[in-house]
Amino acid sequence: QQQVKQSPQSLIVQKGGIPIINCAYENTAFDYFPWYQQFPGKGPALLIAIRPDVSEKKEGRFTISFNKSAKQFSLHIMDSQPGDSATYFCAASPARDTGKLIFGQGTTLQVKP
Amino acid sequence: DAGVTQSPTHLIKTRGQQVTLRCSPISGHKSVSWYQQVLGQGPQFIFQYYEKEERGRGNFPDRFSARQFPNYSSELNVNALLLGDSALYLCASSSGRINYGYTFGSGTRLTVV
Numbered sequence: 724q725q726q727v728k729q730s731p732q733s734l735i736v737q738k739g740g741i742p743i744i745n746c747a748y749e750n751t752a753f754d755y756f757p758w759y760q761q762f763p764g765k766g767p768a769l770l771i772a773i774r775p776d777v778s779e780k781k782e783g784r785f786t787i788s789f790n791k792s793a794k795q796f797s798l799h800i801m802d803s804q805p806g807d808s809a810t811y812f813c814a815a816s817p818a819r820d821t822g823k824l825i826f827g828q829g830t831t832l833q834v835k836p
Numbered sequence: 837d838a839g840v841t842q843s844p845t846h847l848i849k850t851r852g853q854q855v856t857l858r859c860s861p862i863s864g865h866k867s868v869s870w871y872q873q874v875l876g877q878g879p880q881f882i883f884q885y886y887e888k889e890e891r892g893r894g895n896f897p898d899r900f901s902a903r904q905f906p907n908y909s910s911e912l913n914v915n916a917l918l919l920g921d922s923a924l925y926l927c928a929s930s931s932g933r934i935n936y937g938y939t940f941g942s943g944t945r946l947t948v949v
Contacts, residue, residue: 826878
């Protein structure tokens with residue numbers, strides 16, 4: 724119940740494409756859902772986050788779609804660029820235990836020029 | 837502004853030894869969390885400290901311990917090292933106990949031989 728399942732494990736798109744990464748969770752106590760981007764040799768960097776009272780959030784080329792009833796959320800990257808090639812992690816945090824982030828397994832994205 | 841700084845960046849230890857990892861949070865941040873990231877997986881929560889008190893603990897053995905100092909810097913200690921402790925250890929800081937977006941450091945790469 725504490726797991727966050729992420730798919731796909733890896734993804735290859737052409738420049739300009741729209742990669743979509745999906746995550747699913749079981750614990751309805753989760754109420755904060757961030758996405759992190761990680762480059763080799765670096766720590767994860769926060770991209771965008773959403774709370775379950777909204778169904779969509781956009782920041783620049785990054786969009787989170789959230790389906791509370793299905794307990795699923797996804798990241799869309801518009802007009803993807805080779806510089807977006809990285810590993811992406813979804814995460815979730817329960818409201819009363821907000822020091823703890825539970826991460827998905829990660830998706831390695833390659834954007835081809 | 838300096839981000840989250842961790843030291844050392846790389847470390848090689850022998851099985852059975854003890855190791856201490858250090859973290860300095862962003863200035864003004866009072867919350868520090870530690871995560872373990874095994875190659876190819878998402879980070880796993882180890883500890884959160886806020887205002888020098890332990891506020892959360894993940895599913896790690898008692899060989900793992902941590903503390904936070906009055907200046908909000910933190911140390912993670914691991915005793916009786918096992919080969920399976922080889923991982924990237926990440927420190928993250930935020931301004932409060934409520935998670936509105938952690939900033940991660942680049943981590944300490946620990947190799948146990």
